[in-house]
Amino acid sequence: MGLPKYTTDIVRAGLEKRYKREAHFRRLGVAAIVAGLIFLSILFVSIIGNGYTAFWQTFIQLEVHLDASEIDPEGTREQNVLAAANYGGLVKQSLRDMFPEVESRRDKRKLYSTVSSGASYMLEDYVKANPEQIGNTIQFWVPADDDIDMLMKGHFDRDKPESERRIKDDQIAWVDKLVAEGRVESRFNTIFFTAGDSRDPELAGIWGAATGSFLTLIVTLLLAFPLGVATAVYLEEFAPQNKWTDLIEVNINNLAAVPSIVFGLLGLAVFINFIGMPRSAPLVGGLVLTLMTLPTIIIASRAALKSVPPSIREAALGVGASKMQMVFHHVLPLAMPGMLTGTIIGMAQALGESAPLLMIGMVAFIVDVPGGVMDPSTVLPVQIYLWADSPERAFVERTSGAIMVLLAFLITMNALAVFLRKKFERRW
Amino acid sequence: MSATALLFTLALLGVFSYWLGRKRSFAVVDGQAWKLHSLPSYYGFYTAIWCGVPALLITGLWLFFEDLIITHLVVGQLPADVQSLSPSRLNLVVNDIRNMVSGNIVSVDVDPTMQAAADHYIQLQDISKAALTVLVLIMVIMGGLYALRSIRKDKQARNAVERVVKVFLIASSTIAIFTTVGIVFSVLFEAIRFFETVPITSFLFGLEWSPQMAIREDQVGSSGAFGAVPLFAGTMLISFIAMVVAVPIGLMSAIYLSEYANKKVRAVAKPLLEILAGIPTVVYGFFAALTVAPFIRDTIGSTGLDVSSESALAAGLVMGIMIIPFVSSLSDDVINAVPQAMRDGSEGLGATKSETIKKVIIPAALPGIVGGILLAVSRAIGETMIVVMAAGLSANLTANPLEAVTTVTVQIVTLLVGDQEFDSPKTLAAFALGLLLFVVTLILNIIALHVVRKYREQYE
Numbered sequence: 001m002g003l004p005k006y007t008t009d010i011v012r013a014g015l016e017k018r019y020k021r022e023a024h025f026r027r028l029g030v031a032a033i034v035a036g037l038i039f040l041s042i043l044f045v046s047i048i049g050n051g052y053t054a055f056w057q058t059f060i061q062l063e064v065h066l067d068a069s070e071i072d073p074e075g076t077r078e079q080n081v082l083a084a085a086n087y088g089g090l091v092k093q094s095l096r097d098m099f100p101e102v103e104s105r106r107d108k109r110k111l112y113s114t115v116s117s118g119a120s121y122m123l124e125d126y127v128k129a130n131p132e133q134i135g136n137t138i139q140f141w142v143p144a145d146d147d148i149d150m151l152m153k154g155h156f157d158r159d160k161p162e163s164e165r166r167i168k169d170d171q172i173a174w175v176d177k178l179v180a181e182g183r184v185e186s187r188f189n190t191i192f193f194t195a196g197d198s199r200d201p202e203l204a205g206i207w208g209a210a211t212g213s214f215l216t217l218i219v220t221l222l223l224a225f226p227l228g229v230a231t232a233v234y235l236e237e238f239a240p241q242n243k244w245t246d247l248i249e250v251n252i253n254n255l256a257a258v259p260s261i262v263f264g265l266l267g268l269a270v271f272i273n274f275i276g277m278p279r280s281a282p283l284v285g286g287l288v289l290t291l292m293t294l295p296t297i298i299i300a301s302r303a304a305l306k307s308v309p310p311s312i313r314e315a316a317l318g319v320g321a322s323k324m325q326m327v328f329h330h331v332l333p334l335a336m337p338g339m340l341t342g343t344i345i346g347m348a349q350a351l352g353e354s355a356p357l358l359m360i361g362m363v364a365f366i367v368d369v370p371g372g373v374m375d376p377s378t379v380l381p382v383q384i385y386l387w388a389d390s391p392e393r394a395f396v397e398r399t400s401g402a403i404m405v406l407l408a409f410l411i412t413m414n415a416l417a418v419f420l421r422k423k424f425e426r427r428w
Numbered sequence: 429m430s431a432t433a434l435l436f437t438l439a440l441l442g443v444f445s446y447w448l449g450r451k452r453s454f455a456v457v458d459g460q461a462w463k464l465h466s467l468p469s470y471y472g473f474y475t476a477i478w479c480g481v482p483a484l485l486i487t488g489l490w491l492f493f494e495d496l497i498i499t500h501l502v503v504g505q506l507p508a509d510v511q512s513l514s515p516s517r518l519n520l521v522v523n524d525i526r527n528m529v530s531g532n533i534v535s536v537d538v539d540p541t542m543q544a545a546a547d548h549y550i551q552l553q554d555i556s557k558a559a560l561t562v563l564v565l566i567m568v569i570m571g572g573l574y575a576l577r578s579i580r581k582d583k584q585a586r587n588a589v590e591r592v593v594k595v596f597l598i599a600s601s602t603i604a605i606f607t608t609v610g611i612v613f614s615v616l617f618e619a620i621r622f623f624e625t626v627p628i629t630s631f632l633f634g635l636e637w638s639p640q641m642a643i644r645e646d647q648v649g650s651s652g653a654f655g656a657v658p659l660f661a662g663t664m665l666i667s668f669i670a671m672v673v674a675v676p677i678g679l680m681s682a683i684y685l686s687e688y689a690n691k692k693v694r695a696v697a698k699p700l701l702e703i704l705a706g707i708p709t710v711v712y713g714f715f716a717a718l719t720v721a722p723f724i725r726d727t728i729g730s731t732g733l734d735v736s737s738e739s740a741l742a743a744g745l746v747m748g749i750m751i752i753p754f755v756s757s758l759s760d761d762v763i764n765a766v767p768q769a770m771r772d773g774s775e776g777l778g779a780t781k782s783e784t785i786k787k788v789i790i791p792a793a794l795p796g797i798v799g800g801i802l803l804a805v806s807r808a809i810g811e812t813m814i815v816v817m818a819a820g821l822s823a824n825l826t827a828n829p830l831e832a833v834t835t836v837t838v839q840i841v842t843l844l845v846g847d848q849e850f851d852s853p854k855t856l857a858a859f860a861l862g863l864l865l866f867v868v869t870l871i872l873n874i875i876a877l878h879v880v881r882k883y884r885e886q887y888e
Contacts, residue, residue: 011778018780025782029684032677036701036756039749046719047711230600238597251604257803257873258866259810261837262611265862268844269614276495291607298604324590352708355812355837358845381710381813388714388817396718403711414706 047407051400057189057202058144058152060115060178062094066127068135077131087127088120091142099174110171116143118203143191144184146201146394148175152184155393166393192401196367197383201394204387206402208369212282212362212377213351219286219373220293220350225343227290228297229332232339235298236305237327256295263292264359272360279361280376288356293346300342304335337424344417348410354381380406430557431491434564438487442480445572449475452579466586474585477592478575483567490560498552502545510541525549615866618859625853626654631860633657637823637834639843639854654857656864658823662833666744666815667808669829673748675801678755685756686763687785705753713817716746721818728830738820738832747814751804758803762796762883763789795883802876806869812837836861 068075071085092112096102102111119142127134143149150156151167152175162169178184195205231252239245267288271277277284308331316326357363362378363386370377378386380402387399453471457463464471499522503511510521521542528546579585623631634655681701685694721742729735766789774784790797820832821842843858 018783022780022782025785026684026688029680029688032680033684033697033701035677036681036704036749036752037697039752040700040704042719043707043711043715043749046715050718227600227603230597231603234597234601238594239601248601248604251608253877254870254873255604255607257806257869258611259806259812259837259869261810261812261840262615262862262866262869265840265844265859266607266611266614269618269859270610274614275492291603294603294607322586322590324593348706352706352710354708354710355816355841358812358816358841363845381708384710384714385813385817388710388717399714403714406708407711410706410708 047400047403051397051402051404053153054192054397054401054404055189056153056186057191058149059141059185059187060144060148061183061185062091062115062119062140062142063098063137064090064094064123064140065097065137066090066134071127071134072131077134079128082128082131083124085124085127087123091115091119091123094140099177107170110168111174113145114148114171114174116145116202117200118143118198141185141187143202146392147171149202150393151175152186153397155397192398196369197365197378197386198367199365201390201392201398204395204398206380206383206405208366209378209380209383209402210405211369212285212366213379213381215282215370215373215377216285216289216357216379217347217351219283220289221343221347223286223290224293224297224346228294228343228346229301229339231294231298232301232305233327233332236302237323237331252295252298255291256299259355260292260353261355261359263288264356266291267356267360278374278376280364280366280378281374282370282377282379283373284360285357285362285379286373288360289350289353292353292356293350296346296349297339297343300345301335301339304338304342305331307338308334334426337420341417341421344413344420348413348417351413352381352406352410354379354385357382358385380409431487434487434561438480438483438564438568441568441572442476445479445568445575446472446476448572449473449575449579452576453585456579457581463581465582465584470585470589471579471583473589474579474583475572475575477589478571479568480571481592482571483564486567487560487564490556490563494556494560498549498556501552502549505548506545507541529553611866615859615863618856619863622853622856622860626857630654631656635825637839639839639857652853654853656836656861658825659834659836659839659861661825661827662740662819662823663809663835663837665740665827665829665833666747666819666835667805669741669744670747670751670808671801671805673745674751674755674804677748678752678804679759679797681752682756682759682763683785686760687781687789701753701756704749705757707750709750709811709813710817712746712750713813713815716742716814716818720746733830735830736820736832738818739830740819740833741829743815743818744829746818747808747811750811750814751807754807755800755804758800759793759797762793762800762880765796766792793883795879799876799878799880799883802872802879806872806876809872810837810865810869812841816841836865840865 067090070090072081074081092108095111095115096108099111102108122142123140126138126140144152147156147167148171151158151172156165156167158165158172175184191203192205194207195203196208198204231248235245235248239248267284271284271287272279312330312334313326316330317323321329357379362382364376364378365386366376366378368375384399384402384406387395387402450468450472452475453464453468454461461468502525503518503522506521511518513521525542525545526549528542529549631654634653635657636653636655637658638653681697685698689697721737721739724739724742724745725735725737728741735741770788770792771784774788775781779787815835815838819838820834821838822832823834823839824831826833840858840861843854843861
């Protein structure tokens with residue numbers, strides 16, 4: 001070959017290698033994006049794969065004889081008499097009638113546990129609502145116990161040796177018999193959407209937590225939106241350029257990056273211990289989340305105000321508006337879509353937040369659905385955390401189900417924000 | 429009246445007074461509105477402000493101090509032997525009384541003095557409510573009358589209203605400062621109390637963390653050890669793993685999206701990656717504990733290595749996934765801020781695209797990228813739910829990512845969740861850890877923001 005004559009030869013000699021490197025680099029970039037998307041899809045597949053069954057629940061049909069001498073011997077049909085009857089006994093009696101061959105105490109107890117412990121309360125509610133049925137024999141659907149539910153959904157391996165299974169052979173035999181008689185049905189799980197928390201997975205629902213989330217978010221919205229917009233308006237339109245304004249801006253930027261759990265510590269020390277507000281209350285949760293989301297709202301609102309062109313301001317001032325009128329009659333309405341978008345994103349952030357709420361005691365086991373901002377309650381993400389900690393197999397699917405509901409809310413909120421931005425975006 | 433009913437009444441009265449003020453302004457100029465100094469609605473607002481604001485302030489202060497004063501009065505009425513109890517016992521008694529007042533179950537059998545105290549409490553509450561209602565109504569009427577009387581032709585109502593609005597705006601903007609001050613003081617005070625019992629050096633440099641406190645004096649291991657080094661090590665380990673995942677993927681996807689991808693790919697891939705940022709951390713935690721940790725245990729465990737089911741690797745990996753969009757969008761910003769002229773110059777000299785990126789764009793964007801990574805590190809250090817759900821509780825001092833470690837945030841949560849007394853070192857330790865967390869993330873953020881800002885100025 002000898003020495004190359006021209007520079008172009010040197011370049012040409014290295015060209016192939018350089019193009020290879022180029023292609024390699026490009027592939028790395030594609031690989032990074034693909035990796036990110038793969039993680040995303042694994043996450044969704046794993047959650048949905050575990051959770052979609054939570055929306056169905058196995059029900060068992062019992063033949064219950066509503067014995068008048070048991071429920072209402074005097075025939076008064078008064079609510080408090082009806083409430084005092086032993087409905088658990090009726091449910092057990094019905095199970096014994098269906099499986100007369102079960103005799104030993106231990107086996108009977110196992111038999112009783114095939115239906116949910118909530119069955120007796122449902123029967124009670126039914127009888128209270130339909131007192132004319134007393135004395136009749138009715139077909140009554142009750143939710144199955146969570147283990148039976150898991151068996152029906154195929155989460156237990158029937159081929160494993162009996163000692164390694166939660167469900168024993170005789171229980172499987174009973175369930176199979178019920179299935180053969182057409183007494184087992186999979187229904188849409190309304191309990192999951194209408195009940196509060198419970199230790200029994202088949203009776204546990206997200207309504208209590210969802211209500212808590214709603215109350216907390218309302219408090220957050222009512223406080224954070226006006227305060228955030230007011231701060232943004234002051235900083236963009238009125239604040240003089242001085243040290244004090246700088247200090248405020250530095251503070252806002254720093255608060256945006258403070259770990260959320262630190263806001264929880266603030267809530268615990270100031271709102272609960274110093275001011276003496278009740279623990280676990282949506283009011284305190286809302287206050288903490290307000291402080292946490294304020295920076296997001298302020299930063300978005302300032303950007304929205306900045307995008308309103310100065311000519312609008314000058315025109316308003318030119319026809320004799322005061323500065324306050326200029327801001328509130330002209331600039332603010334034009335910046336409102338941007339502010340609302342920022343607020344919705346801030347609210348979505350607040351809806352998914354759980355760490356600071358753990359600090360202020362919103363992790364308690366609360367069965368009742370909260371009725372106001374001072375009632376103890378929990379929120380959806382914390383409910384997910386609590387259920388994720390529960391050992392029962394059935395709580396895995398319910399946790400995933402609750403996550404799906406939470407994600408649905410978040411996606412809706414973010415989609416709304418994108419829609420607002422697209423619809424009202426104005427280029428000046 | 430209850431507080432809600434009172435607020436509702438106030439709102440109604442405010443609307444009514446707006447109407448009155450507006451009407452009055454017309455009346456003083458015989459319906460010739462152009463003679464007024466301000467628009468008629470400003471006279472309405474002026475009246476409403478005089479009606480509502482003083483009354484609202486009074487209500488706020490009253491509700492804030494009501495409980496304190498009533499408790500003080502009730503305690504003053506208690507028999508002397510109860511009053512001479514230690515403050516914490518007295519606190520319990522007061523709690524019992526409050527529970528009786530609200531009709532909850534009480535921990536002791538109802539004895540007559542307690543019942544009397546509870547009755548006294550209820551009585552005082554009723555008096556306070558009635559007094560507040562009367563006071564607020566008087567304030568509203570006096571304020572309204574004053575405002576209505578002062579409405580004249582040349583009354584500068586607009587200026588007065590605007591001054592009040594401006595005060596509100598300024599007050600809102602100071603909340604950020606109060607929040608920071610609140611955070612600093614709330615963690616600082618408790619942390620100082622903690623350092624009174626546990627010396628700061630043994631907290632910062634101690635190698636053992638076991639915050640169990642003794643129930644009995646002579647219990648074995650009763651002292652409790654508060655050496656935070658294992659927590660720092662665990663936090664660093666998990667954050668490091670997260671960064672190893674997030675930085676290459678985030679950076680490369682940002683480069684690809686801003687330099688190579690066409691508009692279509694960009695429009696699809698970018699929002700999809702940003703979904704990762706919008707997923708709540710509790711979901712990541714559940715994902716880590718349920719899917720990733722068992723997967724890692726089974727795959728790596730099958731090679732014969734000993735893997736904990738709460739391994740640092742699982743938590744770090746998932747945390748890394750969470751941070752990818754954060755790194756990616758911050759890098760995207762700085763890469764886009766590099767002037768096009770630099771790309772054109774490099775490519776004009778014959779460099780390939782990847783050479784331009786490696787030799788020109790990344791060096792130019794480096795300070796911004798570093799700033800972004802620092803922000804991501806501070807994010808990882810402060811992240812709570814993933815580690816609470818997927819990392820362990822035992823403080824191991826190890827660099828092995830397959831073992832279980834614990835982090836600062838996990839310990840804060842475990843120390844503070846559940847029942848607690850507020851003066852045990854165990855609880856106070858959480859605040860000391862919180863102080864540390866706040867200081868470290870603050871320093872990281874300040875450095876990062878400084879670096880990013882300084883870099884931006886170069887090209888503007």
